[in-house]
């Protein structure tokens with residue numbers, strides 16, 4: 001099968017389209033023919049080995065070279081075979097999953113407990129747009145911020161992959177959503193359910209927004225002490241991402257938030273997407289939302305498998321509006 005191999009940290013040119021043996025499913029594993037995948041900032045961070053601090057974290061990128069030679073966390077495809085003990089899936093099933101690595105390939109063996117049925121209303125490309133961004137958004141909105149009907153929620157970075165899901169999930173929970181994004185994406189986020197838009201290039205939302213119950217901070221652009229001021233005293237501030245850097249960013253932003261939160265009446269916490277049975281359950285829930293028409297993946301661009309390095313470069317530039325997906329033949 002064809003797969004992109006990464007032997008050394010570096011630019012997208014280091015991703016080498018190679019011929020490798022097709023994997024065989026072990027006990028409890030499912031062999032999936034991948035029909036579509038997507039690019040998340042996590043993938044280019046892993047490709048670059050940055051922030052470097054993440055190379056030292058157990059289970060992180062790998063100290064000197066990438067821990068995994070095949071990157072890619074999102075996949076949607078068709079079950080081709082199952083290992084012993086697999087009961088929930090059979091050949092021919094359409095599935096999708098959030099995995100730790102391995103989706104930049106024609107096939108992957110995925111532990112059964114990570115898979116969810118592909119929502120029937122979504123194409124493979126749309127389904128592949130969901131796992132990392134959607135699972136992060138649902139953890140942030142439903143679990144960490146515990147968004148409830150009637151609440152005022154501000155999503156900073158609303159046009160991003162995670163943000164486009166967060167806006168829709170908060171609106172579906174009955175919240176009134178204000179979106180912070182660039183002016184060119186105002187119509188996009190209104191279409192997802194935002195009732196008000198703040199253009200981050202024209203206005204500093206920490207100066208104009210007040211009395212919010214929840215801040216979902218995906219862009220990680222404001223100082224935490226300034227952003228806290230938009231919240232009510234018992235409000236929740238959920239930090240998902242931040243500005244990228246070579247050494248510590250965006251990890252530092254989150255750590256600072258959690259420290260400041262220890263001395264605040266407001267809850268300040270970071271969201272760390274979970275990959276496991278929890279993410280499969282979250283994908284099932286996101287699938288129900290998709291099939292009900294409550295949540296629709298927003299796809300900015302679709303690349304072919306041969307163009308995957310270009311997709312990586314595009315996401316790394318930081319201006320995708322929604323998700324960037326890659327289709328396989």
Ligand SMILES: NC(=O)c1ccc[n+]([C@@H]2O[C@H](COP(=O)([O-])OP(=O)(O)OC[C@H]3O[C@@H](n4cnc5c(N)ncnc54)[C@H](OP(=O)(O)O)[C@@H]3O)[C@@H](O)[C@H]2O)c1
Pocket residue numbers: 040041042132133136156157158159160161162163180181182183185200218219221239240241242243250271272273315318319320321322323
């Ligand atoms: N904690 C976790 O488990 C987890 C999981 C997934 C992602 N993340 C992190 O979350 C962040 C977002 O990920 P993503 O996949 O959603 O990224 P993305 O889609 O690549 O984000 C790009 C978008 O962010 C917008 N943006 C950039 N700067 C902004 C600012 N100052 N204010 C408002 N919007 C801004 C851009 O709009 P313009 O083009 O107008 O600038 C663009 O639409 C990343 O830092 C990522 O590493 C964390």
